Amino acid sequence: MELRTGMVPLTTIQLDSTDAEVLDQELQRRKNEAPALFNGLPSLLSLADYDEESLPAEQLTALVECLRQHGLAVIGVRSCPAHLQPACQQLALADFGKQSAGRSRKAAVEEPANNANSTEAASDSETANAETNEASAAELPIASTTRVHQGNVRSGQQLYFDGDLFIIGMVSAGAEVLATGHIHVLGALRGKALAGVKGSPDATISCSRFDAQLVAIAGQYQLFENEHALMNQSVLVSLEDDQLVIRGAEK
Amino acid sequence: MAKIIVVTSGKGGVGKTTTSAAFASALALKGHKTVVIDFDVGLRNLDLVMGCERRVVYDFVNLIQGESTLGQTLIKDKKLDNLYVLPASQTRDKDALSHEGVEKVLNELSESFDYIVCDSPAGIEHGAQMALYFAEEAIIVTNPEVSSVRDSDRIIGILQSKSRLAEQGKAVKEHLLLTRYNPERVERGEMLSVQDVEEILAIPLLGVIPESEAVLKASNQGVPVVHDSESDAGQAYDDAVSRYLGEDRPHRFLEKQKKSFLKRVFGG
Numbered sequence: 001m002e003l004r005t006g007m008v009p010l011t012t013i014q015l016d017s018t019d020a021e022v023l024d025q026e027l028q029r030r031k032n033e034a035p036a037l038f039n040g041l042p043s044l045l046s047l048a049d050y051d052e053e054s055l056p057a058e059q060l061t062a063l064v065e066c067l068r069q070h071g072l073a074v075i076g077v078r079s080c081p082a083h084l085q086p087a088c089q090q091l092a093l094a095d096f097g098k099q100s101a102g103r104s105r106k107a108a109v110e111e112p113a114n115n116a117n118s119t120e121a122a123s124d125s126e127t128a129n130a131e132t133n134e135a136s137a138a139e140l141p142i143a144s145t146t147r148v149h150q151g152n153v154r155s156g157q158q159l160y161f162d163g164d165l166f167i168i169g170m171v172s173a174g175a176e177v178l179a180t181g182h183i184h185v186l187g188a189l190r191g192k193a194l195a196g197v198k199g200s201p202d203a204t205i206s207c208s209r210f211d212a213q214l215v216a217i218a219g220q221y222q223l224f225e226n227e228h229a230l231m232n233q234s235v236l237v238s239l240e241d242d243q244l245v246i247r248g249a250e251k
Numbered sequence: 252m253a254k255i256i257v258v259t260s261g262k263g264g265v266g267k268t269t270t271s272a273a274f275a276s277a278l279a280l281k282g283h284k285t286v287v288i289d290f291d292v293g294l295r296n297l298d299l300v301m302g303c304e305r306r307v308v309y310d311f312v313n314l315i316q317g318e319s320t321l322g323q324t325l326i327k328d329k330k331l332d333n334l335y336v337l338p339a340s341q342t343r344d345k346d347a348l349s350h351e352g353v354e355k356v357l358n359e360l361s362e363s364f365d366y367i368v369c370d371s372p373a374g375i376e377h378g379a380q381m382a383l384y385f386a387e388e389a390i391i392v393t394n395p396e397v398s399s400v401r402d403s404d405r406i407i408g409i410l411q412s413k414s415r416l417a418e419q420g421k422a423v424k425e426h427l428l429l430t431r432y433n434p435e436r437v438e439r440g441e442m443l444s445v446q447d448v449e450e451i452l453a454i455p456l457l458g459v460i461p462e463s464e465a466v467l468k469a470s471n472q473g474v475p476v477v478h479d480s481e482s483d484a485g486q487a488y489d490d491a492v493s494r495y496l497g498e499d500r501p502h503r504f505l506e507k508q509k510k511s512f513l514k515r516v517f518g519g
């Protein structure tokens with residue numbers, strides 16, 4: 001799966017135990033230390049070294065539900081073994097592919113893979129600068145200019161955010177989502193998505209099911225009136241030499 | 252405390268009034284004291300389907316404006332003595348309904364009823380918003396066609412942002428009721444299938460009501476279709492209300508008649 005995350009930092013969770021009760025207690029303890037830490041924190045769950053015996057599918061469901069109950073926005077998994085793939089689909093978890101080697105498995109909450117301090121993000125725009133400042137000041141692994149919207153965006157509704165927009169849900173036909181940064185839809189995109197609306201050409205749009213009425217990046221737009229080859233597939237939309245490029249993200 | 256249910260859709264002519272009448276009657280048949288309110292001010296219709304139009308003296312607007320009492324305004328159903336109709340006014344316009352006024356009436360009804368069913372007018376404006384504002388649960392009536400599904404999606408958005416529960420940070424419980432379903436036309440690709448609609452709207456399916464001549468017959472006679480227990484639509488509404496009340500019933504009438512013939516013979 002090809003996914004360019006750009007300046008979207010994500011936290012990867014590596015579990016010490018697969019017992020949902022143990023996890024529940026650990027999360028409660030961490031929440032007592034830093035109450036706002038998990039609020040809508042977009043995160044990935046690492047499934048690197050589990051097999052059918054050490055982590056059956058029902059157990060994964062319980063774990064993810066526990067994480068979500070504590071306010072973590074678990075949006076995907078890394079290094080997902082085959083037997084957990086159907087469960088991930090049911091839990092609306094995207095597959096973020098293999099975990100890069102050499103990472104410390106012991107840290108329970110890793111630093112984001114794409115740190116907000118990276119030169120790419122910092123030199124990107126004003127938004128990115130603000131993000132860097134706030135992120136280091138609060139020492140949170142998540143940029144404050146990412147908004148996670150949990151739930152569907154229905155026909156007639158509009159969602160705008162100055163920053164990156166994560167939608168965990170679908171965007172119905174007749175709905176519109178706009179962001180100055182990236183837009184990521186974990187669900188079907190059937191309405192309109194406009195990324196980089198203040199002119200950022202590096203913004204991207206990604207979604208798990210593509211059936212958009214319109215996509216636009218930095219003002220370059222494309223309408224979809226007829227059936228097309230990438231219908232209902234996972235796609236990444238980006239701008240290359242002022243041209244919108246839509247790629248299937250499927251392997 | 253009564254449970255307040257709104258029957259809504261956005262689009263007109265999809266079967267809201269038919270559903271309100273059938274739903275309220277089935278709830279009453281199953282022993283729950285129920286009142287059904289016509290919010291379609293100016294286009295009175297529910298009283299016809301319920302067969303009580305000749306007994307309307309006072310209406311919802313009279314009641315809100317203090318011109319009549321609850322006892323004078325509620326009409327007792329001709330078949331069921333635990334079912335009442337609160338008719339709409341034919342002569343006022345929709346703006347006659349206010350939040351305060353509606354709330355006052357709902358509170359009063361809440362004391363003595365188990366269920367309050369609100370038949371919404373079409374559209375997404377004042378009247379429809381008034382009907383859904385106080386609802387705890389919503390029956391989203393949808394026909395298997397693109398424009399109806401789109402309007403339902405819109406009304407779901409309004410339920411999730413403009414209802415009282417939404418304002419309190421809570422959620423209205425949503426139920427999808429697919430009506431006027433015609434399996435032959437679905438098979439020919441002329442209509443959306445149950446699966447299509449479920450996928451687009453992403454809310455739990457309460458039931459599928461087939462397109463049926465029994466509905467027209469029932470509304471002409473002023474007897475809600477659930478009383479016609481031989482009919483497909485009557486049975487489908489009965490199933491839906493039973494499911495609503497927590498019973499586990501399989502979905503029926505999803506396939507062409509020929510296929511379900513044996514099932515019908517053997518009472519499946």
Ligand SMILES: Nc1ncnc2c1ncn2[C@@H]1O[C@H](COP(=O)(O)OP(=O)(O)O)[C@@H](O)[C@H]1O
Nearest residue numbers: 263264265266267268269431461462463466467
């Ligand atoms: N399942 C059905 N089969 C056949 N006709 C139906 C069915 N449901 C509703 N109708 C018809 O459709 C028309 C509109 O129904 P109604 O309940 O008044 O819709 P609404 O209240 O949404 O405007 C009426 O003529 C009604 O008899």
Ligand SMILES: [Mg+2]
Nearest residue numbers: 267268291296
């Ligand atoms: Mg009506």
